[in-house]
Amino acid sequence: MQTALKVQNLKVRVGGKEILKGVDLELNYGEIHAVMGPNGSGKSTLAYTIMGREGYEIVEGDILFDGVSIKDLPADERALRGLFLGFQEPPSIPGVRFSTFLIAVINKRMGAPDLTTLKDPKKLREIYNLLNEVGLNRSVLSRELNVGFSGGEKKRSEMLQALLLDPKVIILDEPDSGLDVDGVRKIAEIIKELKAKGKAILLITHYARLFNFVEPDKVTVLVDGKVAATGGPELAHMIEEKGYQVVRQQ
């Protein structure tokens, strides 16, 4: 299997504090790689650093995407090369309607000079289909981006964008939190679909609940900014049963 993303001995400082303390991780195309860990273990920090968030200072190590270092690229460059992050808590942006936002990101990718008028009407049909697929009502399009969205609506919107933007590497930061069982099942379906399309998926979660519906190929467990264990799906199930105690003791 071809390697999509390689995180090498990554040490990251945020706000003057070392949060990631030498993380190694390899993500292949067509693979679901779960990153688990207790609250505050550095999962979101890892996701943000891979995406190039400002203030997440790489003090050591590197991030390779398709064999090329991306650690000095700004977030938008990384996104355009094919990285995507579905946020744990996407921010709300009043004034910008969801439709306006979607049109802008589509236009940007298609190289349209103007961000706000939809050049390709076929895309609108696609958006409608995807809304349907992720289980969102069309009326969200006229609402402002994430403003007043319920937890579930936010997660669905993030998944919709993962499908719409067709990235190569998809990082999902707790895509299941705040969802009911049907919602979790739906998200799992979409993740499977993305895997079948050959995407590389980094699936961050601290519950193994999601794995009842979609099995990860690999599992990496972070504790206190370090990799505490790696393994297959059985590791996730063990954690589900016994908690993070198991890996902490190793």
Next chain:
Amino acid sequence: MALKEKYMEIAEKEVFQEIADSPTMKYYTNWKEFQKRLVAQDSRVYMELPDWIEELTDKVVVLSDEVLVRGVPRDYIEVHDGNYDVLKDIKVTGKMEYYNAARLTRAVTIRIPREASLNGLVLVSLGGDGYTGHHIHIELEPFASAEVILVDLGGVGDSSIKTLTIAVDMDSDSRLKFYSISLHEEAAVYSRRVYRLSARSRLELNTFYSSGPATRINEDVYLNGEYSEIEVNSSSLAGRNKWGDVLLNVRHRGERSKSYINGRGVVLEDGILTIRGIAIVEKSAEWSSSHVEVHVSAFGEQAKGNASPMLEIHTGNVEEAFHSASVSSLSEDELFYLGTRGLSKDEARELLVEGILHFSGVLERLGLSIETVLRGLNHE
């Protein structure tokens, strides 16, 4: 004639506003600029009718120092000269409104009966190089339904000043979709718009304001009848050297009346922009519901944005009451979020500005691009 002189006498004595707006900023309106321009002569040169209006409609009423009517049956329209008594249609307060009554240039009354098909009626108020005063009165008969577009153009030069008053009376069960665009350019514009809604009437008000050096807009909605409803979606802009003050006021009087008020604005460079959303629920307005939300995004170290909501409830029973207001700029996490979607920081800002300007749906309805609208801002 005597009446006009009387109004001018009152105008001279009246103050712009009695009470200061806030402890930090005395007045949200640039009254100083109005004061400077009050002495202007009547406009001699008016703005030209923009091309895009021709493409928009074949039904148009244009006010400048004269009134031009095209494609609208004459029995729906009454044209008045400057001697029209505005105070018959609007109860006035403050200096600017007496001044408007005293100096008015032109007025029209438009009656929309039930059988009229006046969708896409465009009303244009053209400003000029000096003083321009316009008044428009629209009456919808019971069960009448219409879509009306108001184009309010300021003027050029530092003597340009305009007063524009609008009164809309909606009889029971009438429907009005009202789009309005204000491009004030270099003019100081004072505009008060009053809407009175009878039982079961419904008004959808979509507005776009591009402020001049002094823009003051009052949208005053009176929900007089039971089950009357208003929805306001508004986009405001204040760019370099511009100062806008927008008030979105609703007064609930009828039982089970509903208001939904949304004001969004963006202020750039050294501009100043205030948006106030105000809902007052009177005692008689039981079981009414009101939603007021205003937000201003400020870009630029010197840009000043103010947003304030006010909700006053004088009745025991309300169905829903919501209000919120905020002023912000794009935060680091918003920029990062948009970055992960492929937008650079400049593009993220552009998206926010354009998003707010498109928010009201007015540009879409008029088929206007942001460039067309912004062009006016750059010709200083």
